[in-house]
Amino acid sequence: MKLLILAKVPDDMKEVARKMAESIGMQAIFEEDGNDWSDVEALLSFIPKLRTMNSYISKLPKLKLIQTLSAGVDLLDFNQIPDNITVCSNAGAFALPVAEHAVSMAMALSKNLLSNHMKMKNGVFNQRSPSIKLEGKMAGVLGYGGIGREIGRLCRGIGMELQVISRKLVSENVSFSGNLDSLDRVLQSSDFVFISLPLNRYTKNLITSDKLKKMKKDAILVNVARAAIINEQDLYNHLRENPEFKAGIDVWWQEPITTGEYEMKYPFLDLPNVIGSPHNSGIVPDIDINAFMSALKNVELWMKTGKPHNVVRREDYT
Amino acid sequence: MKLLILAKVPDDMKEVARKMAESIGMQAIFEEDGNDWSDVEALLSFIPKLRTMNSYISKLPKLKLIQTLSAGVDLLDFNQIPDNITVCSNAGAFALPVAEHAVSMAMALSKNLLSNHMKMKNGVFNQRSPSIKLEGKMAGVLGYGGIGREIGRLCRGIGMELQVISRKLVSENVSFSGNLDSLDRVLQSSDFVFISLPLNRYTKNLITSDKLKKMKKDAILVNVARAAIINEQDLYNHLRENPEFKAGIDVWWQEPITTGEYEMKYPFLDLPNVIGSPHNSGIVPDIDINAFMSALKNVELWMKTGKPHNVVRREDYT
Numbered sequence: 143m144k145l146l147i148l149a150k151v152p153d154d155m156k157e158v159a160r161k162m163a164e165s166i167g168m169q170a171i172f173e174e175d176g177n178d179w180s181d182v183e184a185l186l187s188f189i190p191k192l193r194t195m196n197s198y199i200s201k202l203p204k205l206k207l208i209q210t211l212s213a214g215v216d217l218l219d220f221n222q223i224p225d226n227i228t229v230c231s232n233a234g235a236f237a238l239p240v241a242e243h244a245v246s247m248a249m250a251l252s253k254n255l256l257s258n259h260m261k262m263k264n265g266v267f268n269q270r271s272p273s274i275k276l277e278g279k280m281a282g283v284l285g286y287g288g289i290g291r292e293i294g295r296l297c298r299g300i301g302m303e304l305q306v307i308s309r310k311l312v313s314e315n316v317s318f319s320g321n322l323d324s325l326d327r328v329l330q331s332s333d334f335v336f337i338s339l340p341l342n343r344y345t346k347n348l349i350t351s352d353k354l355k356k357m358k359k360d361a362i363l364v365n366v367a368r369a370a371i372i373n374e375q376d377l378y379n380h381l382r383e384n385p386e387f388k389a390g391i392d393v394w395w396q397e398p399i400t401t402g403e404y405e406m407k408y409p410f411l412d413l414p415n416v417i418g419s420p421h422n423s424g425i426v427p428d429i430d431i432n433a434f435m436s437a438l439k440n441v442e443l444w445m446k447t448g449k450p451h452n453v454v455r456r457e458d459y460t
Numbered sequence: 461m462k463l464l465i466l467a468k469v470p471d472d473m474k475e476v477a478r479k480m481a482e483s484i485g486m487q488a489i490f491e492e493d494g495n496d497w498s499d500v501e502a503l504l505s506f507i508p509k510l511r512t513m514n515s516y517i518s519k520l521p522k523l524k525l526i527q528t529l530s531a532g533v534d535l536l537d538f539n540q541i542p543d544n545i546t547v548c549s550n551a552g553a554f555a556l557p558v559a560e561h562a563v564s565m566a567m568a569l570s571k572n573l574l575s576n577h578m579k580m581k582n583g584v585f586n587q588r589s590p591s592i593k594l595e596g597k598m599a600g601v602l603g604y605g606g607i608g609r610e611i612g613r614l615c616r617g618i619g620m621e622l623q624v625i626s627r628k629l630v631s632e633n634v635s636f637s638g639n640l641d642s643l644d645r646v647l648q649s650s651d652f653v654f655i656s657l658p659l660n661r662y663t664k665n666l667i668t669s670d671k672l673k674k675m676k677k678d679a680i681l682v683n684v685a686r687a688a689i690i691n692e693q694d695l696y697n698h699l700r701e702n703p704e705f706k707a708g709i710d711v712w713w714q715e716p717i718t719t720g721e722y723e724m725k726y727p728f729l730d731l732p733n734v735i736g737s738p739h740n741s742g743i744v745p746d747i748d749i750n751a752f753m754s755a756l757k758n759v760e761l762w763m764k765t766g767k768p769h770n771v772v773r774r775e776d777y778t
Contacts, residue, residue, distance in 0.1 A: 398585055
């Protein structure tokens with residue numbers, strides 16, 4: 143069975159990929175190698191190719207499976223993907239480092255590390271500068287998939303309580319679990335709010351001015367999911383008007399990998415209550431090969447059983 | 461029994477302090493209130509008064525106990541304190557927030573939060589900017605008292621392994637435990653090194669160029685104890701020559717509270733591999749009252765049993 147790999151892969155990695163695919167009974171081919179695509183039944187795709195997936199589908203008459211290498215599938219245009227093609231995300235593949243990054247941002251904000259560092263650079267040494275104590279605080283985790291569960295584990299390790307927004311009811315070790323209907327309740331009562339939801343029709347523009355105003359005045363909001371879950375202008379205004387409110391932002395409304403450019407409509411990084419990072423939360427050593435293996439294992443599962451993990455619910459996106 | 465309180469205390473707090481002292485059968489008096497000191501047997505002192513303790517001792521003929529409000533007692537001149545006076549530190553009173561601050565610094569450095577934020581401000585958005593994965597890393601904790609144990613708890617919660625330098629052998633949940641004779645071994649094999657030692661004759665200038673060179677090239681060093689445990693010039697040079705090596709520095713060689721001024725001999729804060737904070741790791745809500753209560757409880761223990769906690773070993777300091 144032929145597997146088309148739509149990703150920039152260095153030559154030595156190509157060889158590894160071919161061998162790994164072979165070990166599960168597949169023949170891996172790469173876009174730039176000019177192979178025959180008429181009998182390709184599955185493909186692996188990384189983010190940049192998701193935007194132009196439609197142009198590939200028309201050339202792949204036998205395609206049955208799209209397996210993304212990214213955890214998010216929000217760049218796919220599901221209206222253009224025939225129903226007989228199964229789409230699987232790589233949810234969970236980046237969960238551990240992304241969660242570590244999210245909690246690191248929250249902790250850095252709670253201790254004012256960036257703003258105090260800058261003040262010290264300017265000669266201000268305020269030993270009485272207060273911080274937030276983490277132990278005993280309430281963490282609200284919006285989206286309790288791979289990333290959310292890892293965030294929960296880290297928050298518990300710090301001694302925080304946990305409440306989660308999840309499709310499925312979560313019973314282990316949480317103070318509260320509810321679906322998006324309970325969002326307000328979780329926003330109101332959390333000291334830390336982590337966004338680890340997929341971007342889909344239910345979550346796009348979920349966090350607006352109205353929701354931000356429901357949160358505690360000195361809450362810390364961290365987004366490591368997708369920017370468009372939060373309204374850009376509303377967040378900027380809220381941060382400017384509420385200097386005690388803080389945000390850790392790893393995902394942006396205009397990123398080079400998605401929109402081709404890096405541009406901010408609002409000067410978030412000039413605010414002292416923001417820490418920004420360049421959507422690099424998942425980039426730790428070996429993550430590429432691990433994510434590739436995770437995706438390939440799912441292709442194997444699909445091939446052997448017809449029941450892969452992380453099958454995307456199209457109705458969430460259309 | 462009279463207890464002299466050498467600390468700036470607001471009037472409403474004075475009333476609380478008097479009542480708390482009364483509840484353990486003591487009469488609390490304050491320096492500025494002009495009381496008779498001839499029968500004072502115990503005193504509580506915060507950092508600024510430790511430097512001038514000698515001038516008080518000569519006026520307190522009945523003094524038997526000095527209980528500090530700070531965790532460190534390094535500012536006392538033990539050569540000038542008569543042997544019949546017991547000195548107790550407030551070790552542990554600030555342990556939780558200080559440990560949270562230390563681990564927050566380590567995590568922020570591991571994810572390059574400050575340096576990437578500054579790069580983004582300058583228009584550089586590098587989504588492939590790599591980070592360190594925390595899970596599975598080795599944390600070396602130098603000094604396993606109140607702060608060190610809390611650091612250990614947090615590191616375990618992240619999924620790190622732990623090795624500790626401690627006077628007493630530590631058996632619970634550590635990969636290795638040894639005293640200062642094992643320092644090199646711990647420095648060599650740790651990805652993260654936390655300094656939570658008291659400053660005394662054994663630890664002053666403990667970390668020199670020689671020790672830094674034994675550490676991993678990309679290790680992260682965090683000091684929340686006392687600056688003088690590390691050689692200032694050696695650390696600066698090591699950081700400049702090893703850009704992959706990172707340091708979180710909360711305690712400084714010249715601080716307003718100890719030397720009256722804030723001055724750096726070397727421009728640590730211009731280095732991209734440093735995060736600095738103004739020795740504020742312990743400052744969380746209610747910490748003053750909690751530290752005061754912790755110190756007062758120890759005075760009570762001393763009064764009732766003659767066996768208080770945290771009795772300072774003078775021989776460590778002289």
